[in-house]
Amino acid sequence: MTRVQNCKFKVQSQNLGLLTFNLELDSEAVVLKTFMHTRSALMLCALFAAAFLLTACGGAPPTGWSGARVVDGIVYAGNSVGRVMALGATDGALKWQFPADNNVTAVYSTPALANGIVYFGAFDHKFYALDAATGAKKWEFDATAPIVSSPVVSESGLVYFGANNRRVYALDARTGAKKWEFETQGEVWADPTLAGGVLYAPALDHKVYALDAASGARKWEFDAGGIVVTKPAVAAGLVYVAGLSKLFALDAQSGAKRWEFEASNWVWSNPTVAGGVVYFGALDGRVYALDAQAGKEKWNTPFKANDAVRSAIVVDGGTGYFGADDRKVYAIDLATGQGKWSRVTNGRVLASPGIANGVVYVSSHDNLLYALDAATGTVKWSVDVTSGKLATPAK
Amino acid sequence: MDFLTPLWNNIVVDPMVNLLLWIYTMLVQIAVPGAYGIAIILFTLLVRAVTLPFYAQQQKAMKKQQTLMQSKEWQEMQKKYAKNREQLAQEQMKLYKREGVNPLGGCLPALIPWPIMIGLYQSIMTVMGAQPEQLMELSKHIYRFIPALAAAVPVQSDFLGMNLAGMPQTYGGLYYVVPALVLVTTLIQQRMMVMPSTDPQSAQMNQSMMVMMPLFIGYISLSFPVGLSLYWIVFNVVGIVQQYLNTGWGNLFVGTPWEAAANKGKKNVGSK
Numbered sequence: 001m002t003r004v005q006n007c008k009f010k011v012q013s014q015n016l017g018l019l020t021f022n023l024e025l026d027s028e029a030v031v032l033k034t035f036m037h038t039r040s041a042l043m044l045c046a047l048f049a050a051a052f053l054l055t056a057c058g059g060a061p062p063t064g065w066s067g068a069r070v071v072d073g074i075v076y077a078g079n080s081v082g083r084v085m086a087l088g089a090t091d092g093a094l095k096w097q098f099p100a101d102n103n104v105t106a107v108y109s110t111p112a113l114a115n116g117i118v119y120f121g122a123f124d125h126k127f128y129a130l131d132a133a134t135g136a137k138k139w140e141f142d143a144t145a146p147i148v149s150s151p152v153v154s155e156s157g158l159v160y161f162g163a164n165n166r167r168v169y170a171l172d173a174r175t176g177a178k179k180w181e182f183e184t185q186g187e188v189w190a191d192p193t194l195a196g197g198v199l200y201a202p203a204l205d206h207k208v209y210a211l212d213a214a215s216g217a218r219k220w221e222f223d224a225g226g227i228v229v230t231k232p233a234v235a236a237g238l239v240y241v242a243g244l245s246k247l248f249a250l251d252a253q254s255g256a257k258r259w260e261f262e263a264s265n266w267v268w269s270n271p272t273v274a275g276g277v278v279y280f281g282a283l284d285g286r287v288y289a290l291d292a293q294a295g296k297e298k299w300n301t302p303f304k305a306n307d308a309v310r311s312a313i314v315v316d317g318g319t320g321y322f323g324a325d326d327r328k329v330y331a332i333d334l335a336t337g338q339g340k341w342s343r344v345t346n347g348r349v350l351a352s353p354g355i356a357n358g359v360v361y362v363s364s365h366d367n368l369l370y371a372l373d374a375a376t377g378t379v380k381w382s383v384d385v386t387s388g389k390l391a392t393p394a395k
Numbered sequence: 396m397d398f399l400t401p402l403w404n405n406i407v408v409d410p411m412v413n414l415l416l417w418i419y420t421m422l423v424q425i426a427v428p429g430a431y432g433i434a435i436i437l438f439t440l441l442v443r444a445v446t447l448p449f450y451a452q453q454q455k456a457m458k459k460q461q462t463l464m465q466s467k468e469w470q471e472m473q474k475k476y477a478k479n480r481e482q483l484a485q486e487q488m489k490l491y492k493r494e495g496v497n498p499l500g501g502c503l504p505a506l507i508p509w510p511i512m513i514g515l516y517q518s519i520m521t522v523m524g525a526q527p528e529q530l531m532e533l534s535k536h537i538y539r540f541i542p543a544l545a546a547a548v549p550v551q552s553d554f555l556g557m558n559l560a561g562m563p564q565t566y567g568g569l570y571y572v573v574p575a576l577v578l579v580t581t582l583i584q585q586r587m588m589v590m591p592s593t594d595p596q597s598a599q600m601n602q603s604m605m606v607m608m609p610l611f612i613g614y615i616s617l618s619f620p621v622g623l624s625l626y627w628i629v630f631n632v633v634g635i636v637q638q639y640l641n642t643g644w645g646n647l648f649v650g651t652p653w654e655a656a657a658n659k660g661k662k663n664v665g666s667k
Binding site for chain 1 (some may be wrong): 526527528530531534535545548549651
């Protein structure tokens with residue numbers, strides 16, 4: 001047996017002066033002695049490490065969940081690195097991105113388009129209007145607080161959105177000049193909906209406000225009993241809006257409640273009305289289909305994703321498309337609530353998809369924007385939003 | 396490892412989130428202004444009280460070691476083996492053993508509360524819901540069998556003229572007072588905690604750490620929501636009081652113009 005005597009391996013952090021480790025080896029035993037010069041120094045190191053850990057476990061930057069808007073063969077979408085991009089719908093080729101060499105912190109707002117201008121709000125407190133062809137900034141409006149809400153543009157030339165300073169704004173879509181503002185009691189994260197000259201704007205103060213779109217005057221308000229973060233859907237004289245885990249159907253004229261439905265968890269998915277049915281998801285992954293007039297469930301059992309559904313259920317030809325926190329994009333049969341296909345990504349899919357010409361466009365937190373075949377879920381192309389380059393070339 | 400996150404949430408974060416929200420709803424019911432700020436303070440005090448035995452044990456062990464390090468035998472050992480650090484280490488280990496002092500004795504009890512502190516931190520951030528993702532995450536933690544908790548969301552984060560979700564580097568002005576208080580309270584606590592070292596290398600290290608650590612914490616708090624810094628300040632202040640009651644001012648005034656006055660006071664604390 002080989003015997004090694006007095007073989008000492010010594011690690012001493014001379015520069016730091018913190019710890020001296022003596023590792024003594026011999027044939028009989030390995031003894032590790034850890035001696036600490038000053039325990040207080042070790043404590044300080046532990047505090048340092050803890051501070052780093054604290055920074056890591058809660059201070060994650062906002063990433064946004066901007067949906068995709070497809071207009072005239074161009075896909076406009078905010079991305080997880082705080083930019084808005086314009087991509088060719090068929091090949092994913094980058095047309096422009098804004099800002100070109102920086103970011104606007106985070107983009108939750110799904111861009112709106114009108115008269116060749118792209119509108120969106122950003123977490124950097126600014127509301128932007130860009131030239132849709134070039135991405136050049138036409139104007140910006142400082143809301144003095146982060147903007148989560150997506151804008152809506154009226155035919156009369158006003159653009160509406162909410163901000164975290166508890167206000168709903170109406171700006172001149174051409175110049176950015178403020179026309180009116182309406183103050184709520186809570187941050188306004190939900191996207192407002194414009195219908196019949198009325199702007200329906202929910203807020204985190206638990207209320208849904210119906211405002212005159214021209215003047216901002218309040219017509220009615222409804223207390224939903226909890227935070228409202230979903231865009232109201234308006235159809236056949238009813239306004240559908242979620243408050244915490246309840247979905248309400250309200251009379252569009254008076255705000256009177258027609259019916260309510262209790263989901264299994266909070267509803268952050270914008271309700272979609274199609275063919276007399278309201279579709280929406282819940283944060284426990286369930287997807288519901290309700291009769292729009294009566295509020296009764298249409299499917300035997302709700303569809304169940306493996307994690308939260310924040311995305312809206314986007315309807316196209318009898319199929320509903322949505323993303324989920326389980327990193328998947330789903331397609332479900334709206335008649336039965338059964339799954340058709342699902343596509344796994346490498347990140348959370350909190351953004352709502354956009355659909356055009358049989359292609360589903362959706363962003364994932366894996367920093368890719370996907371174009372999926374609506375029939376099969378096959379990836380047609382994907383773009384790395386950090387570089388603007390194709391990650392999967394167009395097929 | 397996927398099971399660890401739900402386990403952590405179920406055991407640590409969920410109870411804390413709901414307790415914090417419950418304290419908040421109680422304060423709102425009795426119309427306390429700045430309810431979420433007060434809730435953070437009360438909650439931090441409560442958690443500090445729960446972890447008190449661990450800190451007391453740590454401070455007891457530190458005091459024991461401090462006494463040993465100030466003993467004549469220790470000082471002589473330092474001089475005798477000044478040029479042989481290895482031998483010095485061995486002799487010191489022997490002395491530790493003989494006197495029944497575990498050099499790591501104060502570390503383990505100090506580390507046990509850290510998971511609780513991290514849970515507390517996560518709870519405050521989650522309940523505050525400064526970002527949409529955080530508020531969305533809250534739905535996974537709230538106990539649905541207490542409907543009042545969900546109805547209290549979002550918490551009203553106004554406190555002393557500040558938005559607790561606001562960050563000093565974004566809001567500026569009055570908000571800069573908060574990281575300054577974080578820095579000062581961390582500095583005081585560090586100075587009180589650090590034991591004098593006879594080893595010049597260690598003493599120099601201690602000195603630089605005493606400056607660097609508070610500066611670092613103060614700096615990162617510039618980009619933290621002030622609600623979180625509020626927790627940090629309360630956490631530090633309780634630590635300072637606790638440290639004072641156990642060991643007096645410690646090294647707080649060493650090397651400062653108030654050292655002489657503090658030494659007089661030290662005698663008084665010691666005679667208590």
